[in-house]
Amino acid sequence: MAVYTEVTDEELRAFLETYDIGSLMSYRGIAEGVENSNFMLHTDKGAFILTLYEKRVAEEELPFFLGLMNHLASRGIECPTPVKDREGQLYSRLAGRAAAIISFLEGIWIRRPQxxxxxxxxxxxxxxxxxxxxxxxxxxxxxxxxxxxxxxxxxxxxxxxxxxxxxxxxxxxxxxxxxxxxxxxxxxxxxxxxxxxxxxxxxxxxxxxxxxxxxxxxxxxxxxxxxxxxxxxxxxxxxxxxxxxxxxxxxxxxxxxxxxxxxxxxxxxxxxxxxxxxxxxxxxxxxxxxxxxxxxxxxxxxxxxxxxxxxxxxxxxxxxx
The missing domain is CATH 3.90.1200.10 (Aminoglycoside phosphotransferase (APH), C-terminal lobe)
Known part of the structure; x- marks a missing residue:
């Protein structure tokens, strides 16, 4: 599983209290991906992705990455978008890592492209x-x-x-x-x-x-x-x-x-x-x-x-x- 940083239930619930995305119903680590730790979150308001940024993603570059996603989505490009917390921030910290909650995008990736x-x-x-x-x-x-x-x-x-x-x-x-x-x-x-x-x-x-x-x-x-x-x-x-x-x-x-x-x-x-x-x-x-x-x-x-x-x-x- 590509989860490099474990998050306790207590840490996660405290983190989610700073967001207006509803009450946590379930979460699990996502096995795919090699750069960051990713979790699927399900709340009573929908599905989201929680990303903890590991060593290859510098925290000072997050405004570019997260801002770009917001910008592209505003121009009609289908892509995940970061969810702002109650203070209007695109990311904060969780379990010693910079962390963001991203909207969930429906679909699957194609193993054998045609x-x-x-x-x-x-x-x-x-x-x-x-x-x-x-x-x-x-x-x-x-x-x-x-x-x-x-x-x-x-x-x-x-x-x-x-x-x-x-x-x-x-x-x-x-x-x-x-x-x-x-x-x-x-x-x-x-x-x-x-x-x-x-x-x-x-x-x-x-x-x-x-x-x-x-x-x-x-x-x-x-x-x-x-x-x-x-x-x-x-x-x-x-x-x-x-x-x-x-x-x-x-x-x-x-x-x-x-x-x-x-x-x-x-x-x-x-x-x-x-x-x-x-x-x-x-x-x-x-x-x-x-x-x-x-x-x-x-x-x-x-x-x-x-x-x-x-x-x-x-x-x-x-x-x-």
Whole structure:
């Protein structure tokens, strides 16, 4: 179970007294998720999510994350929204952690996405990019191209022990990415982590986007690169160009891509694969014994990185330039 901080009944009831969400009827830990401790709350006024923010979410960044959710919801984007306490605050403290209560979003995430789901994701991502244009707060992407080299160096020896020759391969790749990375693409608020488990569906209808705790300011097309990696590869590692075409075409119907974004897309997808490869390697190498959450397989993203090296234009993703 992905609950890192336990909460006693007494602590929880005292915490809930500072909110106007009704009387607690039941609660349970939520097994999914790897970043925070999450609980499902049921009160006589409805269902809510209680989140305790663990080490990867800095408390000083919560105004950005929680404020962004409120902003997007006000612009018509389906997403969870933080519930203010009786003093009008979006978060407070519980069991020694910053904590917030978030509205419950109906739906389930799709374990085996189909092209029709990718179409929905592309449309929703473009809508989110447009809706965030006038959000006043900003946050640097801590895991952008400038952050990959330090992350790599922090676990270089462990990477080489994991697979002989991999450290040299990634060293060379990072040098190329840093040299060629585009710095002047259209930018704004991006999700940066829009994997299938962060998108809810009711039937084939996308019902909402969740988990904005990697959201930041960066290139919109980089967010598309993340989604290509997250949605368009099959379990056997093969690339599904039909999924990619649907995702990209539906995105461009809402927010057309500039020529510079189209030209950069293969490199951006390659960089996104590097980002998730490095964080997976880091988590595997530094995995504490007995931890609840099993590290994700880095080799999936090594294969995707190598695939993107062979793509020279958007046509490789099913989109004509």
């Amino acid at each position: 092209p029709r789901h990718c179409v929905e994701v592309g449309r929703a991502l473009a809508g989110m990019h447009i809706a965030g244009a006038d959000f006043e707060l900003t946050r640097k992407n801590a895991l952008d191209v400038d952050g990959w080299r330090p992350l790599f160096e922090s676990c270089r020896d462990g990477i080489e022990a994991y697979q002989s020759g991999l450290a040299e391969e990634l060293d060379n790749e990072l040098t190329l990415l840093a040299r060629d990375w585009p710095r002047d693409l259209p930018s704004g608020v991006i999700h940066a982590d829009l994997f299938p488990d962060n998108v809810f569906f009711i039937g084939d209808r996308l019902s909402g986007l969740i988990d904005f705790y990697f959201a930041c300011n960066d290139a919109f097309a980089y967010d598309l690169g993340v989604c290509i990696n997250a949605w368009c590869f099959e379990d056997d590692g093969s690339f599904n160009i039909t999924k990619a075409r649907g995702l990209l075409q539906s995105y461009t119907q809402v927010r057309p891509l500039e020529a510079s974004e189209l030209a950069a897309l293969p490199l951006l997808a390659r960089g996104a694969a590097m980002r998730f490869l490095l964080t997976r390697l880091y988590d595997l190498i530094n995995h504490p014994p007995g931890a609840f959450v099993k590290p994700k397989n880095p080799k999936e993203y090594l294969a995707r990185l190598r695939f993107h090296r062979g793509v020279s234009s958007p046509a490789g993703y099913g989109l004509d330039a």
